[in-house]
Amino acid sequence: MAEIDTSGGGGGKHGGKVRAKKLSTKVDLTPMVDLAFLLITFFMLTTSLNKPKAMDLNMPKKMDDKKVDVKESQVLNVLLGKDDVVWYYETQEGKMTDMKQTSFGATGVREVILKKQRRVEKAFGHDKSVGDKTIVLIKMAEGAKYKNMVDILDEMDITQTKIYAIQDIVPIEQETIDHDGKVVAGKE
C-alpha cells in the first residue's frame, strides 16, 4: 500500500534484476511482399517482351559465266506494288502475259504460289520436296514497302519455295503495272 516500488519494469520478484521484455522475432512481412510485387509488376510492364527475331537472306554471288538452264514454265514472276498489292505473271514463249493482281496472305499470293508449284510438279516432278522445281522471281515495283519484302520472303518460307531471287524490276514490267497489268502492245 504504502510501499515504494524500487524495482524496474517487470521483474520485481527476482532480486531486482532488470530484464528486457522478450520481443517476438517474427516480423510482419506483408509490406515487404507488397513492395516486391510492386517492383515485379513495374519490371514486367517496362520491359519489352518481344525479342527481335531475324530472318536469313542470301543474295547470289555475281557469276557471269555460270548460267542455269531453266524452263520458262517453271518461273513465276511476283511483283510487289504500292498499297500492299501483289502482281504476278508468267512468260509464254519469251513473251509476257497479262499481269494478275492479288494480295498478301493465305488466300492471295500463297495460293498463287502453291497452285504454280502443283503445275510445275505435274510437268517436271520433283527432286526432294513438292515444288522444289518452282522458281519465284521477286521484283520490287514503285512504291513497295519494306514490310512487303519481308512478307513475301515469309511466304517463300511458308510455301517452302526453295529457289527464289530478288531481282531488279525491268522497265517494261513497271510500265505494265502502271497500265493495270495489261501488257503494252508491241512492248512485250
Place this chain on the structure above:
Amino acid sequence: MPKVKIPRKSTSVDMTAMCDVSFLLLTFFILTSKFKPTEPVAIDLPNSRSEITVTDAIKISVDKNGKAYINYPSAAFRLHALAKMGEIYKDKYPYLVNLTDKQKAVFGQVETFGCDARALPDLLTKKPDEVSKITTGIPMDSADNQLGDWIMAGRYADVDLNHPSARTAIRIAIKGDKTTDVKAVQQVIKTLTERDIHTFNLITTLAGASKREAAPEN
C-alpha cells in the same frame, strides 16, 4: 447439450515464403531484362515467322525516311571501328584520323549513330545524347558510300577483336521500318553485296502463323 467449441485460429499467415518467391521473381526479371538501347528514331519492325535470334551483329537500321544508321555491338567495338576508319580510309576521311581522346570516348558511348562522317568530329565535341539524336543518316549512294566503309571498318575491327586467327565473320543485320520504301533497303543490300557480303539477316518480330496451310485445290 455441450457446446462444441471450435478453436479460433489466427488469421495472419506466415509471409516469409511468399516474400521469398516474390523476391526470387524480382531478381529473375531484373537480371534477364536488358535495357533498350537508345536509338535516334523508333523503328517499327515488320512481322515474320522466322525464329532465329541474332545477338552479336553489326546492325544497320533504316528508318521511315530511308535514312541509314549503324550500330556496333559494344563500346570497345565502336572505338576499334573508328580507329579502323582512320587507318584504312585515311585518304577519304582525313578528319577521322586525328581525333582527340575525348572525342573518341564520346563516340564509344553513342550506341547508334547516323550522320555524315564530315560532321562527326564536330559532333563528337558534344554530349553522346546529342550525337545519338542526329537523324541525317549515313550517306550510302554510290558516289559517297560511307555506310559501306563503316561496315568494312566494323568487319576489320571484328577480326582484330574476336577472331585473330580463325575467320567467322560477324553477322550483318538489317533493321528496317515496316513503312520504309523498299528501295532504301535494296540500296543497303546492294552496298553489302558489292562488298562480297552475301549472307545477312533481316531483323523482324515474331508473328504467329501456321506452317504450310492446307493447299487449296486447283
